Amino acid sequence: MGQQGDDGSAEAFLRDFAQLSTIGATPRGGVDREAATVRDGMARAWLGGWLASRGFAMRTDAVGNQFGLLDLVPGAPYVLAGSHLDSQPTAGRLDGAYGVVAAAFAAHRVATGVAAGTTRATRNLAVVNWFNEEGSRFGPSMMGSAVFTGRLGLDEALATTDPAGVSVRAALDAIDGRGEQGPLPVAAYAEIHIEQGRELEETGDRIGVVTGTWAARKFRFRVLGEQSHTGSTRMVDRRDALLGASLLVVEARSLADRFADGPLHTAVSQLDVRPNSPVVVASEVRANLDLRSPDPAVLDAAVERVRAVAARVEAEHGVRVELELTHSWDRQDYQDDCVAVSERVCAELGLAARRMLTVAGHDSTNMKDVVPTAMLFVPSREGISHNEREDTAPEDLVAGVDVLTGVVRELVSAPGTPAAWTSPSLG
Ligand code: HGY
Numbered sequence: 001m002g003q004q005g006d007d008g009s010a011e012a013f014l015r016d017f018a019q020l021s022t023i024g025a026t027p028r029g030g031v032d033r034e035a036a037t038v039r040d041g042m043a044r045a046w047l048g049g050w051l052a053s054r055g056f057a058m059r060t061d062a063v064g065n066q067f068g069l070l071d072l073v074p075g076a077p078y079v080l081a082g083s084h085l086d087s088q089p090t091a092g093r094l095d096g097a098y099g100v101v102a103a104a105f106a107a108h109r110v111a112t113g114v115a116a117g118t119t120r121a122t123r124n125l126a127v128v129n130w131f132n133e134e135g136s137r138f139g140p141s142m143m144g145s146a147v148f149t150g151r152l153g154l155d156e157a158l159a160t161t162d163p164a165g166v167s168v169r170a171a172l173d174a175i176d177g178r179g180e181q182g183p184l185p186v187a188a189y190a191e192i193h194i195e196q197g198r199e200l201e202e203t204g205d206r207i208g209v210v211t212g213t214w215a216a217r218k219f220r221f222r223v224l225g226e227q228s229h230t231g232s233t234r235m236v237d238r239r240d241a242l243l244g245a246s247l248l249v250v251e252a253r254s255l256a257d258r259f260a261d262g263p264l265h266t267a268v269s270q271l272d273v274r275p276n277s278p279v280v281v282a283s284e285v286r287a288n289l290d291l292r293s294p295d296p297a298v299l300d301a302a303v304e305r306v307r308a309v310a311a312r313v314e315a316e317h318g319v320r321v322e323l324e325l326t327h328s329w330d331r332q333d334y335q336d337d338c339v340a341v342s343e344r345v346c347a348e349l350g351l352a353a354r355r356m357l358t359v360a361g362h363d364s365t366n367m368k369d370v371v372p373t374a375m376l377f378v379p380s381r382e383g384i385s386h387n388e389r390e391d392t393a394p395e396d397l398v399a400g401v402d403v404l405t406g407v408v409r410e411l412v413s414a415p416g417t418p419a420a421w422t423s424p425s426l427g
C-alpha cells in the first residue's frame with residue numbers, strides 16, 4: 001500500500017487529501033471551489049503551506065498559476081508535476097485536486113531521495129496548480145496553462161469576466177492570487193488525473209497511460225428572437241428564441257446517434273434565457289455547445305450539420321442563430337518516450353496499465369504541445385465526474401501516487417543534458 005516514509009506515506013496522502021477536501025466541501029461530499037473564489041484561495045493557501053513546509057519556494061505568475069519550486073541542480077530546467085485545484089460548482093473532490101496533491105507527494109518523495117543520495121537529480125523539481133482549468137466561472141477552460149504555453153494572451157485572459165462582470169484580474173487580486181514568476185525553463189511535465197470515464201473500471205486495469213486526446217470543438221451560440229406576450233401573441237407572429245435554442249439542443253443530441261461510430265459526444269449546457277419571464281416569449285438564449293470525437297473528420301461533419309440545422313431553424317422560426325467557436329483542440333498524441341516511462345514504472349510496481357485516449361481536456365493537453373508530457377489516469381467509480389458522487393477507491397488513489405512518484409523520479413534523474421522549453425514572459 002504505497003511507499004513508506006515520514007509524511008510521504010500512503011496514509012499521509014489520504015489524510016492530507018481528505019483535509020484539502022474539507023475546503024469548499026459541499027453537504028453531499030463534493031466541493032465548490034470555482035476559480036479565484038475565496039474557497040479557491042483557501043485551497044491555494046493550503047497547498048502553499050504544505051509545500052513551503054517541505055522546502056519548496058512558492059511563486060505565482062501573472063495569471064495565477066501557482067508553483068512550488070525546488071532547486072536541486074543549479075541552472076537546470078524543471079520537471080513540472082501538477083494539475084488544478086479549481087473545481088466546477090457542486091463538483092467532485094477529486095477532479096484536478098487529486099493530481100495536485102499527488103504531485104506534491106511525488107515531488108516530496110523524490111526530493112527526499114535526492115537528499116538521501118538514493119536519487120541523482122539532473123533536473124530541478126516543481127509542483128504546479130494551474131489557474132482555472134475548469135473554465136466554469138471564466139471561459140475558456142485550461143486557461144492558466146494556455147497562458148503559460150503561449151496559446152492564450154495574458155491580457156485577454158485577465159480581461160475575461162464572469163457572469164457577474166468580475167474580471168479574472170480583479171478576482172485574482174481579491175485573493176492575492178497574482179505574482180511575478182517570470183519565464184520558467186521546463187524539461188518535462190507529468191500529470192495524474194481521475195479518468196472521468198468507465199474504461200479502466202470495465203477492463204480492471206489499475207492505471208491509464210494516456211497516449212492521446214480526443215479532439216474538441218466548443219461553441220457559444222446565441223439565438224435571437226423577439227419578446228412578445230406568451231398568451232395574446234398569435235403563434236404565427238412569434239419569434240421564439242427559446243424554441244429555436246431547444247431545437248438546437250435536440251439536434252445536438254441526435255448528432256451523437258447520427259455519428260455513433262465516430263464516436264461523437266455532444267452536449268448543450270449553460271442555457272441563459274432572456275428576459276426569462278414566465279409571461280414573455282424569450283428574445284435571446286445563450287448556450288454552450290460541446291462536441292468531442294477522436295476523429296476530427298467526424299467533428300468537422302458534425303459542425304457542418306449544426307450549421308445546416310441552425311439555418312433551417314432561422315428560416316422556419318424567424319430567429320437568428322450566431323455560432324462562435326470559443327475553444328478547440330485537435331486529436332493529438334503524447335510523446336512516446338513519456339508513455340514508455342509510465343509503462344515501465346507501472347510494470348516495476350506490478351500495476352496493470354492500459355494505453356488510452358483522454359476525452360476530457362486537461363492542462364497536459366496544452367503542456368504536451370511544448371514539452372515531453374506524461375499523462376496518467378486512475379479509475380473513476382462508474383465513470384462519474386463533474387458530480388459530487390465522483391469517487392475513486394483509496395487503493396487506486398495511492399497506487400497512482402506511487403506511479404507518479406516513479407515517473408517524476410525518472411524524469412528528474414534522466415541522463416544527459418536536459419533540453420528545455422522556456423515559458424513566455426508574462427511581464
Ligand atoms: O474541457 C474539458 O474537457 C476539461 O474538463 N476542462
Ligand code: MN
Binds near residue numbers: 084095096133193362
Ligand atoms: Mn480536471
Ligand code: MN
Binds near residue numbers: 095386
Ligand atoms: Mn473538470
